[in-house]
Amino acid sequence: MKGSILEKILLAHTEKKDFQTGDVIPIEVDHIFISDNSAVPILKAMEEFSIYKPKCPVFLGLTYFHYQQQKHYPEIQAKIIEDAKKYKINIMGELQGHWHHNLLNQNKIKPGEVLIGSDSTINFFSPLNTLSISCGNSDIIKTLITGKMDYLVPQLVNINLIGKLLPQTNAKDVALFLKQEMDQLNLKNYAIEFSGEFLQNVSQNELHTLAFHHYTLNAENFLFPPIIYRKNNQSAVERDEDTKYYKELRFDVSKLEPMVKLKHNVFHVSELENLNIHKVFIGNTIGGTIDDLAFLAKVLNNKKVSIPCFITPACSDILREATNKGYLSAILNAGCTLLTPSTGICQSTNGVVVLKNENVLSSGIASLSMSAGKSKASVYTGSVKTAIATAIAGKLTSLKEFE
Amino acid sequence: MSVENIEGFAYKLNKVISARDIVANTITSSYHDPTSVQPFSSIIPDFMEETFNQKILVGTENFGYGSSKELAASILKHCGIKIILAKSFFFPFYKNAFNVGLICIEANTDYIDSHDELIIDINQSYIRNKTKKVGIKFKPIKKYFYQLYLDGGILNQLRKGLKK
Numbered sequence: 001m002k003g004s005i006l007e008k009i010l011l012a013h014t015e016k017k018d019f020q021t022g023d024v025i026p027i028e029v030d031h032i033f034i035s036d037n038s039a040v041p042i043l044k045a046m047e048e049f050s051i052y053k054p055k056c057p058v059f060l061g062l063t064y065f066h067y068q069q070q071k072h073y074p075e076i077q078a079k080i081i082e083d084a085k086k087y088k089i090n091i092m093g094e095l096q097g098h099w100h101h102n103l104l105n106q107n108k109i110k111p112g113e114v115l116i117g118s119d120s121t122i123n124f125f126s127p128l129n130t131l132s133i134s135c136g137n138s139d140i141i142k143t144l145i146t147g148k149m150d151y152l153v154p155q156l157v158n159i160n161l162i163g164k165l166l167p168q169t170n171a172k173d174v175a176l177f178l179k180q181e182m183d184q185l186n187l188k189n190y191a192i193e194f195s196g197e198f199l200q201n202v203s204q205n206e207l208h209t210l211a212f213h214h215y216t217l218n219a220e221n222f223l224f225p226p227i228i229y230r231k232n233n234q235s236a237v238e239r240d241e242d243t244k245y246y247k248e249l250r251f252d253v254s255k256l257e258p259m260v261k262l263k264h265n266v267f268h269v270s271e272l273e274n275l276n277i278h279k280v281f282i283g284n285t286i287g288g289t290i291d292d293l294a295f296l297a298k299v300l301n302n303k304k305v306s307i308p309c310f311i312t313p314a315c316s317d318i319l320r321e322a323t324n325k326g327y328l329s330a331i332l333n334a335g336c337t338l339l340t341p342s343t344g345i346c347q348s349t350n351g352v353v354v355l356k357n358e359n360v361l362s363s364g365i366a367s368l369s370m371s372a373g374k375s376k377a378s379v380y381t382g383s384v385k386t387a388i389a390t391a392i393a394g395k396l397t398s399l400k401e402f403e
Numbered sequence: 404m405s406v407e408n409i410e411g412f413a414y415k416l417n418k419v420i421s422a423r424d425i426v427a428n429t430i431t432s433s434y435h436d437p438t439s440v441q442p443f444s445s446i447i448p449d450f451m452e453e454t455f456n457q458k459i460l461v462g463t464e465n466f467g468y469g470s471s472k473e474l475a476a477s478i479l480k481h482c483g484i485k486i487i488l489a490k491s492f493f494f495p496f497y498k499n500a501f502n503v504g505l506i507c508i509e510a511n512t513d514y515i516d517s518h519d520e521l522i523i524d525i526n527q528s529y530i531r532n533k534t535k536k537v538g539i540k541f542k543p544i545k546k547y548f549y550q551l552y553l554d555g556g557i558l559n560q561l562r563k564g565l566k567k
Contacts, residue, residue: 038472038473120470120471134471135498136502138473139502141557142561188492188494215469264419
């Protein structure tokens with residue numbers, strides 16, 4: 001991994017000058033993120049260990065949804081806020097949906113930083129040229145006390161993506177395609193460092209969509225070159241040209257077909273064409289950005305959805321912007337139902353019931369969408385493009401039919 | 404470092420187990436009180452009764468995949484599971500398990516079925532299946548993780564460090 005982005009970030013955050021794959025090394029952490037569903041044990045530990053001055057900035061994302069069905073919900077949530085203020089934790093996104101998007105707009109994260117979070121979605125920030133690590137509460141607590149986290153250096157795989165996507169596909173299809181490929185290699189404890197022209201050809205929104213899928217690929221971390229910063233001539237962490245990786249893979253995405261995933265299995269949409277779908281969910285984390293809502297408004301212009309289609313903007317700012325730009329009226333006129341910015345289908349707290357044995361298509365992250373599987377529904381996940389094409393057709397299909 | 408052998412009866416899960424299979428309901432389950440959560444409630448409603456005498460959990464591939472939440476590991480520890488054997492683990496689950504003091508071992512579990520009596524010798528990296536009369540070698544546990552197990556997890560390590 002010598003010369004890789006991962007190695008450079010690690011070297012800047014550890015006193016160790018020499019480490020190898022499989023070593024456990026203490027690394028300094030720049031930001032800690034906790035969500036309200038993991039806040040209680042962390043805050044209790046802060047009290048036990050008297051952590052009144054955390055070693056690095058701590059952010060708490062409040063969604064208010066995780067505890068709602070608990071008997072003492074108001075007391076629990078009030079205590080979380082009270083304690084967070086006591087321990088100088090930055091509270092984000094109160095009642096405003098997905099806090100990642102709120103934070104993105106605040107420019108608090110810099111290239112080359114190490115972020116840890118008690119949430120599988122922390123990898124959302126990896127396109128910002130960061131090392132983003134999802135971890136459990138114990139790791140968070142230790143980091144609050146020591147400022148350092150014990151990191152097991154993973155095998156580093158380079159994926160070089162070339163080509164330009166077809167109009168009916170997006171980064172979600174790339175993620176599902178890569179899942180198929182990486183499943184065959186059956187790697188454990190590995191990270192992916194992306195490179196290639198594909199990354200230059202897509203929007204930042206697409207990069208975040210890809211980044212959300214690190215667990216879909218069973219990868220510990222994703223690392224991205226500083227594409228966003230290159231555009232502004234900002235300094236960031238670049239890999240050396242002669243970097244050697246554990247594996248180097250190269251894929252041309254230009255002929256990639258739309259894909260969907262059901263549990264562990266990935267299918268081409270063409271294999272399941274016309275499968276009955278009963279409900280479609282788009283957003284919040286993937287599909288609920290302003291780019292996505294603009295795209296939906298364009299596709300839905302003068303069209304109607306023929307099955308229930310639920311749209312969840314990622315956060316209140318995006319909802320406001322989509323309203324001001326007229327995207328929402330196009331979406332609502334097409335018959336879609338708007339849901340409050342929230343964690344949506346993965347927590348089943350948005351008031352929408354998925355019925356027994358229904359086929360559902362979600363643009364969300366596969367692992368989260370499976371929570372809706374409690375109802376014994378079949379939860380397929382696919383791109384925003386496939387999701388909206390399906391909502392219009394009433395059956396599983398890809399966007400090409402509407403071009 | 405040393406520990407006595409871990410002995411007991413196996414409870415085999417023949418499907419690939421996700422973290423969300425273990426923590427069935429992410430909303431109503433209490434994140435701050437792992438003892439209040441029943442593992443596998445949606446797929447094995449009688450898990451607690453079925454594992455009453457079988458505290459060695461045996462899985463297949465990629466055990467605990469899909470989430471970095473520590474709750475999945477901690478509720479298994481709190482319900483009395485002594486050790487988890489699987490062909491492979493989802494790494495965040497593996498790390499979380501050791502972080503809460505629950506030991507995980509990567510081994511070929513094809514030769515283990517429910518109710519088999521096992522003796523697991525950590526120092527020799529060897530599983531003796533007394534019921535089937537077979538032995539299974541496994542890759543030694545990294546010293547870092549084994550120490551976490553011996554210390555009872557990160558929080559206990561921190562408490563010990565503060566006392567010193």
